[in-house]
Amino acid sequence: MTLKRLVIRVRSSLWFVPVLCVMAGAALSFATIVIDRAFEYEAIPSSIVGGPDAATAMLSTVAASMVSLTALVLTITMVVVQLAMGQFSPRIVQRILQDKPSQFAIGLFVATFVHAILTLREVTNNGDGTGQVPGVAILTAFVLVVVSIAVLVIYVHHIGEALRVSALIELVSKDTRKLIDRHYPDKGAAAQPDSGSPDLIMARESGVITVIGHENLVEEARRVGCVLELVPALGQFVPMGAPLFRVRGNQVGLDEDRLHQSVILKLERTLDQDVAYGVRLLVDIAERSLSESPFLDPTTAVQAIDRLHDILRQLVRRPFPDGRYRDAAGEIRLVVPFMSWDDYLHLAIDEIRLAGAASPQATRRLKAALLDLRSVAPADRVASIDGHLELLAADVKDKMAERDLDLALGSDHQGMGVSTEP
Secondary structure (H helix, E strand, C coil), X not given: CHHHHHHHXXXXXXXXXXHXXXXXXXXXXHHHHHHHHHCCCXXXXXXXXXXXXXXXXXXXXXXXXXXXXXXXXXXXXXXXXXXXXXXXXXXXXXXXXXXXHHHHHHHHHHHHHHHHHHHHCCCCCCCCCCCCCCHHHHHHHHHHHHHHHHHHHHHHXXXXXXCCHHHHHHHHHHHHXXXXXXXXXXXXXXXXXCCCCCEEEECCCCEEEEEECHHHHHHHHHHHCEEEEECCCCCCEECXXXXXXXXXXXXXXXXXXXXXXXXXXXXXXXXXXXXXXXXXXXXXXXXXXXXXXXXXXXXXXXXXXXXXXXXXXXXXXXXXXCCEEECCCCCEEEECCCXXXXXXXXXXXXXXXXXXXXXXXXXXXXXXXXXXXXXXCCHHHHHHHHHHHHHHHXXXXXXXXXXXXXXXXXXXXXXXXXXXXX
């Protein structure tokens, strides 16, 4: 039990990997110095590593810069911890401190420092520009510096990625799944589909669907003579082992690897193919600016509605696909869930309407956007826009005093500016 407690403490510490790297740096320095001594300091020509003065200056610079880089990484790590505590949860700190890329970056910089310091002791200067220069050790220091620069760039990118809420959530989820497999190794009997239902292909990993390779899926379905139905929609999270495809028709010879490769899963939604995600981001910005108080930051909400208005105006007259993809012969081979005009309108308007019903800037800008959309919409889409205008009026009447209704229900493309209606 004592050994297990020690292992747990070491695994959860920030210092263990850097200490190992320090020892590795010292061992590397001793090994390269031994090689230099074996070749009587002539293994590497002086034209490459320079004389004693150049070697001393270079090693001193490397040692000083590695201390600065180490301090920088430690500072960034502590800032990340503070941000994560404030934005997400204080309990996420432990997992961030166990982040192996951060520990390796710290360890590499410290190891380079140790190597430079120990190599510096081996440089001798006779005072006339001659002396002993451990060429192999200095060349190794060059390589470590180049690797350190690359690791610094990678580390900054890694920290930026790790600060995403989806990455932190997945960090905890991944460790929890490992614990489940360790403590409950028996996965039980596989779920049996209902008799007569189409065959299912299950997801091999969890994630959000971000890209769908329609052409590859259609071609694979055509090759075996079946119809593929993608169960989750673009932008939807898929648990591991959940249905990913339904196969209708012949399934013999179907290449499941190709199907999985044609659907890209990531930690969060992206703008690669997901138009609705762009709308979702703008709605989040507007809703956040109105959530604590309708007068907290209504100008930001108006700016977000401006862009939502523009996006909806680009969509309002366009036909939408029915989610059915055909092969060259016109046979339906792939069916995927799709967004309709009403779906986009609900996504763009509803939450802002509910959050901003007490903000005259938001309601006036929403009404102006809806009236403009109504003026250019095809006849079959006018009814849905009218429905949102009625809901907006009803919500404003519930939230605003009678004397303020005329103000809040005006139409204004600036929120509070030049009205298009009295």
